[in-house]
Amino acid sequence: xxxxxxxxxxxGRVYHIEAAPVHATRWRAQIVRIxxxxxxxxxxxxxxxxxxxxxxxxxxxxAHQNSPGAI
Numbered sequence: 001x002x003x004x005x006x007x008x009x010x011x012g013r014v015y016h017i018e019a020a021p022v023h024a025t026r027w028r029a030q031i032v033r034i035x036x037x038x039x040x041x042x043x044x045x046x047x048x049x050x051x052x053x054x055x056x057x058x059x060x061x062x063a064h065q066n067s068p069g070a071i
Contacts, residue, residue, distance in 0.1 A: 004049035005032075008057050011064035017056055019049035027052040 001021040006029075008015045016032040022045070029052035030043040044059065046052035 004053070006053045006057075008060070010057070010060050013064075015057075015060060017053050019046075019052045021049075029053045029056040031056070 001024075004019045004027075006017040006019070008017060017029055018032050019027045019029040022028050025047055027046055027049045028043045029046070029049070031041055044052050044055040046055055
């Protein structure tokens with residue numbers, strides 16, 4: 001199994017997401033770490049890479065909608 005990569009634009013910002021296998025039926029999605037930038041976001045899990053990435057994307061959308069200055 002290989003890593004799956006996704007790109008999502010949320011609130012005008014581009015997010016690069018990777019989903020990697022942790023078990024035969026379990027995948028972990030997380031934002032790709034940019035060198036020199038801290039990351040503290042928890043990973044999201046799903047039965048497929050798409051499911052894990054969708055969960056992370058949905059969380060990012062909710063977080064953006066609830067952030068100060070969001071339209």
